[in-house]
Amino acid sequence: MTTSRIALVRRPSPRLAEGLVTHIDRKPVDAALALRQWEAYVAALKTHGWETVEADPVDACPDGVFVEDTMVVHRNVALVSRPGAESRRPETAAAEAAVTALGCSVNRVREPGTLEGGDVLKIGDTVYVGRGGRTNGEGVRQLRAAFEPLGARVVAVPVSKVLHLKSAVTALPDGTVIGYPPLVDDPAAFPRFLPVPEESGAHVVLLGGGRLLMAASAPRSAALFADLGYTPVPVDIGEFEKMEGCVTCLSVRLRELYV
Numbered sequence: 001m002t003t004s005r006i007a008l009v010r011r012p013s014p015r016l017a018e019g020l021v022t023h024i025d026r027k028p029v030d031a032a033l034a035l036r037q038w039e040a041y042v043a044a045l046k047t048h049g050w051e052t053v054e055a056d057p058v059d060a061c062p063d064g065v066f067v068e069d070t071m072v073v074h075r076n077v078a079l080v081s082r083p084g085a086e087s088r089r090p091e092t093a094a095a096e097a098a099v100t101a102l103g104c105s106v107n108r109v110r111e112p113g114t115l116e117g118g119d120v121l122k123i124g125d126t127v128y129v130g131r132g133g134r135t136n137g138e139g140v141r142q143l144r145a146a147f148e149p150l151g152a153r154v155v156a157v158p159v160s161k162v163l164h165l166k167s168a169v170t171a172l173p174d175g176t177v178i179g180y181p182p183l184v185d186d187p188a189a190f191p192r193f194l195p196v197p198e199e200s201g202a203h204v205v206l207l208g209g210g211r212l213l214m215a216a217s218a219p220r221s222a223a224l225f226a227d228l229g230y231t232p233v234p235v236d237i238g239e240f241e242k243m244e245g246c247v248t249c250l251s252v253r254l255r256e257l258y259v
């Protein structure tokens, strides 16, 4: 297996403030501050050894910066999503072009399936998929059809309290699933579950070497992870949090590309 550290990102639309909000109240968003926060997020990835590749901007789509939702990547195969939110469907084409240029094999979710990448949490070869507001049963079936032949085990779990599965839970490098209990439908769905004290403390991007990219808004969760021997790398993504985004959804990590 080849390892790669490439992160697909997409710069925010000037129309970010018009993006979707579902489970939280709409707040004013400062587009200029959002751009600076995005640049700092990209810089943090680079500082920690990741090559970043930009998908072409889709400025007409306010939510385009949340590029994780456009696909799920397992090994070197990208399953391009069909977002449950119709306004987000035009986001996928440029993201697909970017990963095709990187050498990914591409598969696509087809109608009537819907699936968004934020609903998919991979832990080793186990692929958890949230069945919720944006991903339907047919999307789950197509995810299974795409990845089970590659050795993945797809486990569907309910998501009703937040936008996406990864708004509720992500995982530490040892596979422990972390979540803020009031927002997790069923902690027992996961073999090891660690409660964290803040909503945004449930979102980590594994940078490698025990370093965890996470939101600056979760200092108590960061302290908990540091106490467990990890190294939190905080970034301020406040403008994206107002749009129901989190640290995971601002990039697609390509870890097993044949480069």
Ligand SMILES: NC(=O)NCCC[C@H](N)C(=O)O
Pocket: 019, 020, 021, 022, 063, 066, 068, 069, 085, 088, 117, 118, 119, 163, 164, 166, 167, 243, 244, 245, 246, 248, 249
């Ligand atoms: N994976 C993610 O957490 N994506 C965040 C998407 C937020 C965007 N405002 C949306 O509602 O689609």
